[in-house]
Amino acid sequence: MKYQNYSDMLKAMAEPNRLKIIDLLSCGSLCACDILKHFDFSQPTLSHHMKILQKAGIVKAKKTGKWQHYWLDPNFITTFKQNTDSLLRADADCICHQAQN
């Protein structure tokens, strides 16, 4: 389906805590324990959120020693902005210019 990838990204972003995580990571790489300091929920809950962000292609991760480092996937930034522009502009690719169903 045309909207599936973009919808997956939006779904992952559509949670205030995950939005805050993305904002934190927009400045660079962080490990889980540093991210957790900004929140009130438990560590397993953060782990859950990070997994969702990775599955949606928003966040990349790498383990070095004890620390799990997270950062924004550069492809996500460009893809998301591109999809947003495409959605909100009435161009030739728009579904309303095509056959129904």
Add this chain to the structure above:
Amino acid sequence: MKYQNYSDMLKAMAEPNRLKIIDLLSCGSLCACDILKHFDFSQPTLSHHMKILQKAGIVKAKKTGKWQHYWLDPNFITTFKQNTDSLLRADADCICHQAQN
């Protein structure tokens, strides 16, 4: 909370059917019956989705005679793009440059 409005928009958008509705409306105004032709779900389900899009400030509506007309709120388009840029750029307003919690 800083992310609440943006998160509400994302939440409303994070559903493939509603994303398709936004795409349809990006070309201009449509009434409910015309939107419904593009989908397999029932009429009450569309009514439910339109209410969610209105509550999130994405869609405006006006009833004229029998027909309920819907169109994208121009403020949504600018606000959404602005919030997206703000989120994904590591500028001075970024949370990571401020005190924790």
Add this chain to the structure above:
DNA sequence: CGTTTACATAGATAGCCATCTATGTAAAGA
């Protein structure tokens, strides 16, 4: 005035989701 059309609302339900506690694991330090 009865019927049709274009919706909205009510109530029910199955499935998903954010959170928790409890526990496992692997690396680092003493």
Add this chain to the structure above:
DNA sequence: TCTTTACATAGATGGCTATCTATGTAAACG
């Protein structure tokens, strides 16, 4: 080797949500 630190995983739960059927309502039409 024992303990601590930094995670991940499992399982449970309460709440939300997308969908349905049934029904109400208001406008238009004959």
